[in-house]
Structure formats: structure tokens, C-alpha cells
Amino acid sequence: MATPGPPLWLLAELTYRCPLHCAFCYNPIDFADGKQELSTEEWLRVLREARALGSVQCGFSGGEPMLRADLERLVGEAHRLGYYTNLLTSGVGLDERRMAALRTSGLDHIQLSFQDSTREVNDFLSSTRTFDLKRKVAASIKRHGYPMVLNVVIHRLNIDHVDRIIAMAVELGAEYLELANAQYYAWAHRNREHLLPSREQLQRADAVVEDWRRRSGEAMRIYHVVPDYYEARPKRCMNGWGSVFLTVTPDGTALPCHTARMLPGLAFPNVRDGSLREIWYASEGFNRYRGDGWMKEPCRSCPEKTLDLGGCRCQAYLLAGDPAAADPVCTRSPERARVDAAIERAQQPDDGRPPSQPLVFRTPKASRALA
Ligand code: FES
Numbered sequence: 001m002a003t004p005g006p007p008l009w010l011l012a013e014l015t016y017r018c019p020l021h022c023a024f025c026y027n028p029i030d031f032a033d034g035k036q037e038l039s040t041e042e043w044l045r046v047l048r049e050a051r052a053l054g055s056v057q058c059g060f061s062g063g064e065p066m067l068r069a070d071l072e073r074l075v076g077e078a079h080r081l082g083y084y085t086n087l088l089t090s091g092v093g094l095d096e097r098r099m100a101a102l103r104t105s106g107l108d109h110i111q112l113s114f115q116d117s118t119r120e121v122n123d124f125l126s127s128t129r130t131f132d133l134k135r136k137v138a139a140s141i142k143r144h145g146y147p148m149v150l151n152v153v154i155h156r157l158n159i160d161h162v163d164r165i166i167a168m169a170v171e172l173g174a175e176y177l178e179l180a181n182a183q184y185y186a187w188a189h190r191n192r193e194h195l196l197p198s199r200e201q202l203q204r205a206d207a208v209v210e211d212w213r214r215r216s217g218e219a220m221r222i223y224h225v226v227p228d229y230y231e232a233r234p235k236r237c238m239n240g241w242g243s244v245f246l247t248v249t250p251d252g253t254a255l256p257c258h259t260a261r262m263l264p265g266l267a268f269p270n271v272r273d274g275s276l277r278e279i280w281y282a283s284e285g286f287n288r289y290r291g292d293g294w295m296k297e298p299c300r301s302c303p304e305k306t307l308d309l310g311g312c313r314c315q316a317y318l319l320a321g322d323p324a325a326a327d328p329v330c331t332r333s334p335e336r337a338r339v340d341a342a343i344e345r346a347q348q349p350d351d352g353r354p355p356s357q358p359l360v361f362r363t364p365k366a367s368r369a370l371a
Contacts, residue, residue, distance in 0.1 A: 005054070011061060013063070013247060013250055014067075014074070021363050026259065044073075053276055063250070080106070085106065087109070112134065127361045155195035165179070233311075240290070254271055256285070298333070
């Protein structure tokens with residue numbers, strides 16, 4: 001296997017603590033059992049080691065990264081080291097004082113999440129009253145001279161509001177809007193029957209996005225990521241396992257993607273126990289699904305295997321029970337029927353298909369109950 005390149009994109013998941021309780025959160029279901037968060041000094045070491053390995057972009061996320069009082073210090077060090085720095089936030093805790101401090105620390109980019117264009121749905125989906133606060137934070141981001149990047153996770157419960165969501169983004173002066181359909185891992189997988197949109201909903205949303213793109217031209221860039229369940233081929237997840245993406249979780253576990261820790265039979269290293277260089281190049285966790293030597297049929301002999309690299313390992317495990325299987329999104333997968341069954345269910349109207357389990361919000365209590 002060729003020597004992998006450097007982990008260009010470092011994601012520092014500073015904490016799993018979060019004031020919001022989104023039902024589609026990609027944090028692990030068992031987040032409440034997390035061990036002690038890395039200290040400031042430990043994070044500073046991670047930043048230095050990753051930069052020395054060749055990382056160029058550093059995202060600070062969570063949970064809610066504003067809950068870490070040392071965020072400005074970490075951003076300042078990342079900036080000094082030469083990273084391009086992003087903050088991924090719900091906006092809670094991002095007041096004027098901290099916004100100014102982050103600006104001074106050299107933060108390059110803020111991505112603010114909304115759950116919807118209406119107070120009612122935004123607050124329902126996050127199980128908080130945060131809609132008005134997010135609008136204030138959006139205005140503050142503009143005042144401080146940042147490009148306005150809004151992120152809205154799209155699913156069955158808000159996809160019919162896409163027109164209003166785009167109008168809200170225009171009104172807030174967004175330069176970029178990410179309409180990212182939920183990916184069905186972690187909490188979104190648990191709540192999939194509530195969240196997976198119908199084909200008709202997706203087609204309508206797509207037409208709305210295209211119409212806005214035509215009308216707004218270059219003024220605002222709209223990214224629209226559709227759910228891969230509706231595709232015939234899987235996504236090239238993380239651009240390949242252990243290829244460019246390195247995430248460090250709040251307790252220091254190093255992972256090739258946000259959710260890999262759930263995969264069975266695979267131990268992931270902790271930054272407290274070794275250097276990032278050893279972790280990236282030599283650990284079993286990062287090497288297991290690199291390249292294509294691990295593939296089984298039908299991936300092994302597939303002429304498209306270099307395009308999608310077998311798809312997503314986490315999805316293969318969640319849907320087929322085997323992380324080395326072909327991603328069941330692929331129509332060549334023997335397990336594709338599982339995806340089709342979920343899609344078929346999503347075509348039924350809500351009042352014609354009482355969900356078999358209630359919507360579960362991401363709370364520590366629910367996490368402990370489900371773990
Ligand atoms: Fe883990 Fe795709 S999300 S490999």
C-alpha cells in the first residue's frame with residue numbers, strides 16, 4: 001500500500017457538551033459516557049503535532065465548542081501555527097466579547113447552524129429556545145467582517161421549508177448556505193424513520209434550490225447535499241479512510257471519521273498515549289480500511305472501486321452489520337434491499353405510518369438509556 005499523505009484536515013471536537021439537543025446530531029449515541037476532556041495543554045500539543053504532520057485546516061467543533069473557556073487560546077495557537085481555522089457553532093455562547101476575542105485570536109471562518117427558518121421548528125428540533133439568539137449571532141458575524149456561512153441540516157421535518165430557509169439566508173446576508181441533508185449515522189440513524197424525506201420532497205427541494213441559484217447568481221453560493229440513500233452509488237466517504245481527515249474527540253481518541261469508534265473489532269488510539277505521527281501512519285485503527293486491500297466482493301473486482309473506495313465503513317456496519325462490506329447504498333451490494341426498505345417507508349405519508357419509536361432528542365439522559 002502506498003504511504004498515505006498527511007492529514008490535511010484536522011477536526012478538533014473539543015467537547016460533547018452542548019446546550020442543544022438535536023435529534024439528528026452526529027455525535028455518538030453514547031457520548032454521555034465520554035471520559036475526561038483533553039486539557040488545554042493536551043490540545044495545544046495536538047495542534048502542534050498535526051501541523052508538523054502537514055495539517056493545513058483546523059475545525060473547532062463539538063458539541064458546542066463555545067463551552068470551552070480556552071477556545072480563544074486554542075484558536076490563537078492554531079492561527080500562529082499557520083492553520084486556516086474554522087469554528088462550527090450553534091451560536092450559543094458567542095457573545096460580542098467572545099466574538100471580538102476570537103477575531104483578535106485570528107479565527108478565519110465561522111459556520112453558524114440553524115435548524116430551520118421558523119422559530120417553531122428551529123426550537124422544536126433543537127429542544128431549546130435559540131432561534132432569536134442565532135439571528136443576533138448572525139448579525140454579529142457580519143459586523144465583525146466574517147463571511148456569513150450558514151449550515152442547515154435538512155430532513156423530512158424541515159425540507160418543505162427550503163424556500164423559506166434560503167430566503168432567510170439571503171435576508172441575513174449569507175455568502176454561503178449549506179443545505180446538508182442528514183446523513184444517517186448516530187442520532188439521525190436512531191431517528192431515521194422520522195427524518196428520511198420522501199423522493200417527492202427531495203425533488204421539490206431540488207427544484208427550489210435550482211430556482212434560487214438561477215435567481216441569485218453569484219451573490220450567495222448554495223450547497224445542496226442529498227441523502228445518499230437515494231443514490232445508486234455510495235459516497236467516497238471522508239475522501240477515503242485515513243486519507244485526509246483526522247478527528248480528535250473530546251477525550252483524545254483519534255478517528256478517521258466522526259463515528260468510527262462504534263465499529264467492532266477495531267481499537268482507536270488516544271493522543272494521550274502516543275504521537276499523532278504514530279497514530280496516523282502506524283496504528284491499526286487508521287490502517288485497517290486504507291487503500292483497497294481490505295475489500296470483499298463485490299467491491300474487490302468492481303471497476304468503480306477507485307472512485308468510491310467501497311463507500312462508507314460506518315454505513316456498511318450500521319446497515320449490513322459488517323464494516324468491511326460494500327456500502328449498502330450501492331445497488332451492487334447484496335444488502336441494498338435494506339436501503340430500499342427505508343426509502344419505501346419514507347414514501348408513505350406521515351399520517352399513514354405511525355413511527356414504531358418516538359423521536360429521541362440528544363440528551364445525556366437519552367444517551368445513557370440507549371448506550
Ligand atoms: Fe465513518 Fe463514513 S462516516 S467511514
